[in-house]
Every structure is written in structure tokens, then in C-alpha cells.
Amino acid sequence: MKLFSERTLKKAWERAGGCCEAPGCRRPLHWDHHGQLHLPQGWLGLQRVALADRVLDIPANCQVVCRDCQQVLLENCLVLEGR
Numbered sequence: 684m685k686l687f688s689e690r691t692l693k694k695a696w697e698r699a700g701g702c703c704e705a706p707g708c709r710r711p712l713h714w715d716h717h718g719q720l721h722l723p724q725g726w727l728g729l730q731r732v733a734l735a736d737r738v739l740d741i742p743a744n745c746q747v748v749c750r751d752c753q754q755v756l757l758e759n760c761l762v763l764e765g766r
């Protein structure tokens with residue numbers, strides 16, 4: 684599940700300082716473990732806003748989150764349908 688380009692992920696990662704960005708979490712993560720949620724330092728670049736037909740591939744839309752937080756945030760993701 685790779686939504687964002689490498690460039691966007693990198694920028695979001697730098698902003699996050701290599702930690703989970705979910706409020707109150709700040710778990711340290713490992714860059715190479717992107718998408719590997721079975722690992723303790725696994726993480727995802729999660730969309731803040733999901734468009735129906737494409738990915739808004741900008742750092743501002745990409746949250747760096749750990750495997751525990753991604754599930755919670757996924758449920759809160761804003762999905763915009765239609766045009």
C-alpha cells in the first residue's frame with residue numbers, strides 16, 4: 684500500500700523527525716520499515732484527506748504514523764467523493 688511518492692514520504696518523515704505524528708504518541712520509527720506494520724518500528728504515510736479518484740501527493744497530506752495509531756487515524760480519515 685504505497686500511496687505517496689518517495690519524495691513526499693521523505694519530506695513528511697523529516698517533518699515528523701522520524702517519530703509517529705499521532706497526538707500523544709511520538710514513537711520512534713525506522714525509515715526502512717515503511718509499510719511493514721508487523722515490525723515494531725513499522726510505519727505508514729497516511730492520508731489526511733482521501734480523494735475518490737487520486738492521491739493528493741503532497742507532504743501536508745501525509746501523516747507519519749506507527750502501526751498502532753494508523754488504525755485509529757484511518758477511521759478518522761476524511762474521504763471526499765465526487766467532484
Ligand SMILES: [Zn+2]
Pocket residue numbers: 703704705708709710748749750751752753
Ligand atoms: Zn503512534
